Amino acid sequence: MDAISDEAGAKRARGLDRAFEILDFLRQKRQALKPNEIAAQIGAPRSSVYELVNLLLRNGILEFSGGEGRVYLGRKLYFLGAAYENHFDFTRECEAALDWLADETRETAQFCMLDGNKYTVVRMREGARPFRISTDIGQSVPIPWTASGRLLVAHMSDEEILAFIPPQDFRLPDGKWLDSAQFLAEVRRADADGFFTFNSIVDSFTHCFAVPVMGEEGHAAATLCLVAPRADGLANRERYLDCLKAAAARLGQAPTGAKRVLA
Structure with missing residues (x-):
């Protein structure tokens, strides 16, 4: 059981690392991109990028922008940043x-x-x-x-x-x-x-x-x-x-x- 739990925890950690990589990549590019473009440019599997992009979209961390399925940083990041600054x-x-x-x-x-x-x-x-x-x-x-x-x-x-x-x-x-x-x-x-x-x-x-x-x-x-x-x-x-x-x-x-x- 411990081995299974450790493996699941490691998978979640890798997913978080990849999610932050996606966010940081979009910040540096400063433009909306399609998930397959993101996957190609960061060298990540398309399936995992699509999964993470959908998760980030559902939580407002990313938003659709520019049409054709392109995504960019979402407004929730602004509110998170504002809360950080207030603190x-x-x-x-x-x-x-x-x-x-x-x-x-x-x-x-x-x-x-x-x-x-x-x-x-x-x-x-x-x-x-x-x-x-x-x-x-x-x-x-x-x-x-x-x-x-x-x-x-x-x-x-x-x-x-x-x-x-x-x-x-x-x-x-x-x-x-x-x-x-x-x-x-x-x-x-x-x-x-x-x-x-x-x-x-x-x-x-x-x-x-x-x-x-x-x-x-x-x-x-x-x-x-x-x-x-x-x-x-x-x-x-x-x-x-x-x-x-x-x-x-x-x-x-x-x-x-x-x-x-x-x-």
């Missing part, structure tokens, strides 16, 4: 920090974290400029492309970092390759300095600033960032860094219950 005071403190940074600097302010082995913007406030500097919230970006990435992996050894980041992520948007030794040296410098700034390697006109927000484990669990026009960023470098450090220090001192989101 953690940290979210409100984060919003306040971004509002203050955007008002103080007039630049785009971001709160960023790792999502698996990728970087993502979790929260953002656009600056008071006539042109828009922003990024898609929740979009996965290779760690080496970002200023924050140097800080978010700084607690790892060099070997752990290279095992953690997919080799292809060192290929930059222009097709050139970032030398891994250079990246590791920048990680160690960022860790020693407590910040990292550089001219963006994703576009040609912005300068990026990042400082760590320390989690309960004593390393950077998140970052606060500013994205500024290159000339303005370089001209105001020290002031912008002072603003970021002040905001990050306040977030790092958030109440213990609120900081669980950074654990």
Whole structure:
């Protein structure tokens, strides 16, 4: 009986893992897809994907969208997310920090974290400029492309970092390759300095600033960032860094219950 129970439990666990894989895949694709398209792209049996999609549809976690049987993330996820945010005071403190940074600097302010082995913007406030500097919230970006990435992996050894980041992520948007030794040296410098700034390697006109927000484990669990026009960023470098450090220090001192989101 125990062996049968263990086998059933393992099957349910695999089903949950696959369900989360489907949800995460749709989040990254940001478009409605047919179940057979999902199965093909995540390399899963069509039968199990159809079964899980139907289960998620019945529970409002997925919804039909775009016709022809396509599905996308359901509105119940919004309500679950809203309940999560209501539970953690940290979210409100984060919003306040971004509002203050955007008002103080007039630049785009971001709160960023790792999502698996990728970087993502979790929260953002656009600056008071006539042109828009922003990024898609929740979009996965290779760690080496970002200023924050140097800080978010700084607690790892060099070997752990290279095992953690997919080799292809060192290929930059222009097709050139970032030398891994250079990246590791920048990680160690960022860790020693407590910040990292550089001219963006994703576009040609912005300068990026990042400082760590320390989690309960004593390393950077998140970052606060500013994205500024290159000339303005370089001209105001020290002031912008002072603003970021002040905001990050306040977030790092958030109440213990609120900081669980950074654990």
